[in-house]
Amino acid sequence: MEFNILAVMKQRDIKSEGGDVLNAVLPLLKLLSLAVIGLLIAHPKIQLVPKATLKLLSKLVFALFLPCLIFTNLGPSITLKNLTLWWFIPVNVLLITTIGCILGLLVAIICRPPPQYYRFTVIMTAFENTGNLPLSIVTSVCHSQDNPFGPKRHVSGVAYVAFSQWASAILVYTLVYHMMEPPLEYYEIIEENAQIEIEELSVNDLSGPLLVEAEWPGMEDNETEHCKTPFIARLFNDISGVSNMNNPEFESSDDESPGCNTESIRCLAEPKMVRKIRIVAESTPISHILQPPIIIPLLAIVIRVFPGLKAFVFGADAVLSFITDSLAILADAMVPSAMVVLGGMLAEGPNESNLGVRTTIGIIVARLLVLPLVGIGVVLLADRWNLLVPGDQLYKLVLLLQYTTPSAILLGAIVRLRGYAVREASALLFWQHVFAVFSLSLYIILYFKILLAYI
Numbered sequence: 001m002e003f004n005i006l007a008v009m010k011q012r013d014i015k016s017e018g019g020d021v022l023n024a025v026l027p028l029l030k031l032l033s034l035a036v037i038g039l040l041i042a043h044p045k046i047q048l049v050p051k052a053t054l055k056l057l058s059k060l061v062f063a064l065f066l067p068c069l070i071f072t073n074l075g076p077s078i079t080l081k082n083l084t085l086w087w088f089i090p091v092n093v094l095l096i097t098t099i100g101c102i103l104g105l106l107v108a109i110i111c112r113p114p115p116q117y118y119r120f121t122v123i124m125t126a127f128e129n130t131g132n133l134p135l136s137i138v139t140s141v142c143h144s145q146d147n148p149f150g151p152k153r154h155v156s157g158v159a160y161v162a163f164s165q166w167a168s169a170i171l172v173y174t175l176v177y178h179m180m181e182p183p184l185e186y187y188e189i190i191e192e193n194a195q196i197e198i199e200e201l202s203v204n205d206l207s208g209p210l211l212v213e214a215e216w217p218g219m220e221d222n223e224t225e226h227c228k229t230p231f232i233a234r235l236f237n238d239i240s241g242v243s244n245m246n247n248p249e250f251e252s253s254d255d256e257s258p259g260c261n262t263e264s265i266r267c268l269a270e271p272k273m274v275r276k277i278r279i280v281a282e283s284t285p286i287s288h289i290l291q292p293p294i295i296i297p298l299l300a301i302v303i304r305v306f307p308g309l310k311a312f313v314f315g316a317d318a319v320l321s322f323i324t325d326s327l328a329i330l331a332d333a334m335v336p337s338a339m340v341v342l343g344g345m346l347a348e349g350p351n352e353s354n355l356g357v358r359t360t361i362g363i364i365v366a367r368l369l370v371l372p373l374v375g376i377g378v379v380l381l382a383d384r385w386n387l388l389v390p391g392d393q394l395y396k397l398v399l400l401l402q403y404t405t406p407s408a409i410l411l412g413a414i415v416r417l418r419g420y421a422v423r424e425a426s427a428l429l430f431w432q433h434v435f436a437v438f439s440l441s442l443y444i445i446l447y448f449k450i451l452l453a454y455i
Helices: 002-042 051-077 080-085 088-111 115-126 132-141 154-179 184-203 231-236 242-246 249-253 262-268 272-283 292-305 307-313 321-331 334-347 357-384 393-404 410-418 422-452
Strands: none
Touching (some): 002 132, 002 422, 051 154, 115 154, 115 357, 154 292, 154 410, 292 307, 334 422
16 A cells, blocks of 8 residues: 555656656747747748848837837836845846856856957856847746746746846946957957948848847947947057047146146046046947837836826726737737747858857857856855745746846847957857757756745
């Protein structure tokens, strides 16, 4: 009798284990199927859909489908209490960036990339995809009513991911933007290549890689005067008269005006280093952050915080519920469209790269294999210290996914904007997303094992 009971319990454990694996793998298989469809229809030998169509589709995802998804999911779930509970999400983004930079430095030291790609190696290891890919995974995982996290949890999952995009966008448009500046010592070569690329784009706007448009379309429209020059390096090394050329006050501040007290001028004058830092801050395109995927969460938070607006927009009895329902219909197109665009990006294949095979493998291993292991330790430690939302396993899954995704596709748009390592970024992003199919499957199964053990 005892033997039979043990056999039945063991059989149930096996079924439970198989169910956990199935729950983890099926969402990825769905997303992979969508990406394969995009790859097939955009493949150069088939080309059922031209590249221009995929670029337009990516703009629809960016400007319409993604904002609708964020608004209809973040709006009903966000409250002032939740904002205080979710504080670890942006902190987690900062932790990933810090740990990723350390791993990137180790990769650069061990793999020895070409000197002009040293900073590039660090950045591509440090910054993860916090946009379309995590949203697609979370939506796919929570799509069915019998998902292990509970019914209708995709609303909370999308809200968690959308909340993390703020920190990532700020980091990309400040730290990454300046770190992707062309290296000063290799400026002549890089500037020449950049000029060639600009000329090609002016003749044929479709010649650039699709990855530029895959997640943040319109990036190249935000070019500034010093996008493709080593502005900071020249400024702080006082080369080429950058400061004098762009800021007349540099010329006049050091000259003594007749009839003025020299000592009083020196006291009132802005210190040289402070002045340079201010110029860098003014040249940082922080205003470009105000794009639809960032503005819409702010709008949803404002509407949700004020009770009068909330009752007017959200809820079955709301006056504008028909508009919210229409936006929800548009939001359903986000995941399939984003994955089709991603498949079209992979259909282009890898570009030629001067980064080196050893460095490419080093970045992939650090980003897709090592960093997720560190993330498991960080999230479990934070949970033990009661820093996370208690009992919410989906919240923990989103935090873990932030460590697991490939490098941000947005980095491909940034390097294009800066005219630095464009082909290297395209090739690296291609190989990362290919290998991410296997690494994501492995780690999501592991995450389900860890998280569902508490349910």
